[in-house]
Amino acid sequence: MLVDKEFGEVIVRRNAWSRGVKFTVSTSGRLSMSVPKRTPDFLVKRYLNMNREVIRKKLPINDPTTQRTRDYQKKVLMKKAKEYLPYRLEYYAKLYGYKYEKCRLTHANTRWGSCSSNKTISLNIGLMKLPEPLRDYVILHELAHLNHMDHSPAFWEEVGSHDKNYKIHNKKIKLFSPGV
Numbered sequence: 001m002l003v004d005k006e007f008g009e010v011i012v013r014r015n016a017w018s019r020g021v022k023f024t025v026s027t028s029g030r031l032s033m034s035v036p037k038r039t040p041d042f043l044v045k046r047y048l049n050m051n052r053e054v055i056r057k058k059l060p061i062n063d064p065t066t067q068r069t070r071d072y073q074k075k076v077l078m079k080k081a082k083e084y085l086p087y088r089l090e091y092y093a094k095l096y097g098y099k100y101e102k103c104r105l106t107h108a109n110t111r112w113g114s115c116s117s118n119k120t121i122s123l124n125i126g127l128m129k130l131p132e133p134l135r136d137y138v139i140l141h142e143l144a145h146l147n148h149m150d151h152s153p154a155f156w157e158e159v160g161s162h163d164k165n166y167k168i169h170n171k172k173i174k175l176f177s178p179g180v
């Protein structure tokens with residue numbers, strides 16, 4: 001990590017396999033650089049300076065204050081999620097007779113939840129920002145994946161048997177984004 005006066009905290013990843021320098025934006029809105037493994041700090045800074053113009057034009061970097069606000073929001077959300085989501089999942093699993101292995105909390109930007117073939121259910125901490133019926137819908141959706149690893153009619157029938165408004169919920173949830 002280096003601190004730049006324009007871009008704030010910059011994440012530096014040194015990868016054995018990376019050949020050139022690559023700039024991306026992390027989920028927190030920080031600039032992230034991947035450079036070859038043994039790149040010294042002064043070169044990292046030089047690369048950054050050389051590419052300032054391109055970064056400014058092409059990448060949506062947040063200023064340091066926004067970055068810190070996001071970190072804080074994420075922390076608060078994670079705390080809320082820990083105290084709620086595993087219990088809510090457990091509650092519905094018991095109620096409808098599902099067996100899963102593990103509940104994992106994630107904060108990816110794209111998915112509300114997922115269910116793996118080894119019966120691990122992942123729930124996005126962003127669910128804590130949703131109205132309760134939508135939150136429950138996601139939980140019931142992932143639980144139904146324990147029996148159907150697809151979105152077949154049989155899958156939807158099962159979701160519908162636990163959430164009769166699942167169609168509305170599935171539509172409404174698209175208005176929200178899981179990212180913090």
Ligand SMILES: [Zn+2]
Nearest residue numbers: 141145150151
């Ligand atoms: Zn699904």
